Amino acid sequence: MKNVAINNRDMILLVQIRNGDQNAFTDLYDVYYQSLCDYGFRFVNDPDLMEDVVQDVFVWIWEKRKYWNPKPGVTIRAYLYRAVHNRVIMKARKKRYECPFDEYTEENILHHQPQVDEIENQRIQNAIKESIDLLPEKRREILILSLIQGLTYEEIASILDISVNTVHTQIKRARKLLRNQLKPFWPYQDQAKAV
């Protein structure tokens, strides 16, 4: 879905939610629940707790629906990510939650019966995982928001309270590291141009 289409859909939902439309409210939850949980998961040990946090945000929105009015220029999804950011990431950075990451992935890999043609894919997945792990925390967050969650640079800037320029540089740097780490898997025809 293109960003414009996403914004339009969200704006329509916003108007309906303001009018007290419960279906629109749960639709919005449908759309963002998993992504918001993903966003916070590196910082919160406990999936139930993470669900609570995302629900806190939605309960809050429902209670204040009549006055829910993100500032001009702040998209609805940026607003949601920022709310989660404030409640989770900021807190977790200080408390240094244990990263739950290995636990989940190991389990998944163990229960996953690889087919022959998937073995190469698994190697690639592990390599991607390892290089993403190598990224500094903040840079990784920005990379994920941009490349996986699909947010625009402006949205990321407003979520993290940083300039669009910073988002730009951070993504450039993150990509540079990924390029170096993933060199063995490079599919590029012309290797020089990617550097």
Added chain:
Amino acid sequence: MNNKISHSKIIQYLTGDPDLNETDKDEILNFLQHDVELRQRIGIAGPKNDIKASKQRLINRISKKEQMEKATVKNRMLLHYVPIWFVKVAAVFVIITSALFLISHLSDIDYDDNQIINRETISTNKGQRARAFLADGTEVHLGVETTLEYGNGLVGENREVYLEGEAFFKVTSNKKRPFIVYAGGTITEVIGTEFSVRSYPDDKEIITVVNEGKVSFGNKFSNSVILSKGNLGRINRADMSEVSVLEDINLEQYLGWKDGHLIFKDAVFGDIQTYFERWYNIKIYFIDEELKQRRLTGSFHNESLRDVLKIIAISLDMEYTIEDKDVYFSLK
């Protein structure tokens, strides 16, 4: 879900290969967003959640909360009747005393409800202040989130006003007609002087501070005390205890608000939290509870919310973030 996206495409996407066109990028992004398991394996997603069950929990949470709130709203309405009832009693009392003078044999007093309810009100919301002159020339500064009722009271034998919130009075002197402030069960009576009364329903204490002259401060049950310049009198709202008096207080600290000055001396942050909330119409949350215990000393003169938060964050060594009207404080 498109299973045909190859892993090399994903690497191209993540590393920013300029050969990818916009359609490719959208396709890959869409693929990544739909394949939770793949996202998990590359370490950027938590466990897959059961959205249906989660939605049900969300709905349950909201309806439970709404039920609870309905209950508290009822309670609040009951509470709200108390001051009105008290105002009526006070007004009846005035009528009784005057009636006793005039027609001392009348046993059954039939008072006119309209006359009593016919009161004028000035009020401010959170984040607002106001200044007004009453009919007798008295100057009133209303603090944030404050309601002052007057009207009939000003034309009677005494000059009477009813306060909820905080107000500073510069009372026009009239020895024959004392000026009386009723606030949360307390009675502050003056002839002509400058003082403030703070009586917020959420606060533990009702406070009177005298800037000029003398003030009598007390409640219905106990003897009142005479406060003079630089004195602070306070009564516990819950038990309407005896008045306790502080002498030689820093007047600016208690009265500066009327000129837009907020002054705190070694104040426990958790205690003055509501002050900022009313003043700036915000809600403060402590992500780390221990921050409530930190002590703030400082003065703010008509400063913007952002500046104030910056100063607080620096002096108390913590961080803040704003989300709409919600402010979160957390450890550094």
